[in-house]
Amino acid sequence: MSRTSVNLTVNGDQHVVEVDTRRSLLDLLRDDLGLTGTQKGCDQGACGACTVHLDGRRRLSCLTLAVQAEGHAVTTIEGIGTGDALHxxxxxxxxxxxxxxxxxxxxxxxxxxxxxxxxxxxxxxxxxxxxxxxxxxxxxxxxxxxxxxxxxxxxxxxxxxxx
Missing domain, CATH: 1.10.150.120 ([2Fe-2S]-binding domain)
Known part of the structure; x- marks a missing residue:
């Protein structure tokens, strides 16, 4: 098992996370960062439940390796609005x-x-x-x-x- 550090910005906050190089961005978001708003649906890229933005573009996080987010900005559902000011x-x-x-x-x-x-x-x-x-x-x-x-x-x- 190969591990590496991933440095990424999620919802405006900087994170450095040690991950298995085979780990999906979805699992990093949900399991490592506790951002469970991004849903795990099919885990095969067929349903879109795990859609996030990577540098402002739609991305299926179950098909994106966490290491691919290195140096990029990720936005999840938790990052687009608040309870007081919805998107x-x-x-x-x-x-x-x-x-x-x-x-x-x-x-x-x-x-x-x-x-x-x-x-x-x-x-x-x-x-x-x-x-x-x-x-x-x-x-x-x-x-x-x-x-x-x-x-x-x-x-x-x-x-x-x-x-």
């Missing part, structure tokens, strides 16, 4: 009732935040396509799309709050 996507998910069991919610929110950084005012089809790597076993897809559109300021919820 607009988090608020839209609440307003649109865009979650049911919650297993996929953190990954969905993280993917949506990155999507809105990539595309300023996406349409519903664009949201469906760009969120297709995030699976929801409960089938809350219509509300998830509504939430992303609302956060972008182009959905039904956004129009209702502007009226």
């Amino acid at each position: 607009p996507v988090q608020q839209a998910f609440l307003d649109c009732d865009a979650f049911q069991c919650g297993a996929c919610t953190a990954g969905q929110v993280m993917s949506a935040v990155a999507l809105l950084d990539e595309v300023e005012r996406p349409g519903a089809e664009e949201v469906r396509e760009l969120m297709s790597g995030n699976l929801c076993r409960c089938g809350a897809y219509p509300r998830i799309v509504d939430a992303v559109l609302a956060a972008a300021g182009s959905g039904p919820a956004a129009a209702a709050t502007e009226a």
Whole structure:
């Protein structure tokens, strides 16, 4: 077993962690740093529950080795808002009732935040396509799309709050 130190910034805080070189970023976040908001779904990169941002870009943390995060900035669901000041996507998910069991919610929110950084005012089809790597076993897809559109300021919820 080969071990090495990984120096990374997570949610704005600097960390140096000794890890097995085969350890996933997901396991480092959850087990070593106690950031359990990032969910372990399939552990094979198929569901998107473990989506985080690496230098602002979407990344499946179960398929990313911890050593690949060396020198990079990682943002998890815990790093995008607080209980007092939710991120607009988090608020839209609440307003649109865009979650049911919650297993996929953190990954969905993280993917949506990155999507809105990539595309300023996406349409519903664009949201469906760009969120297709995030699976929801409960089938809350219509509300998830509504939430992303609302956060972008182009959905039904956004129009209702502007009226």
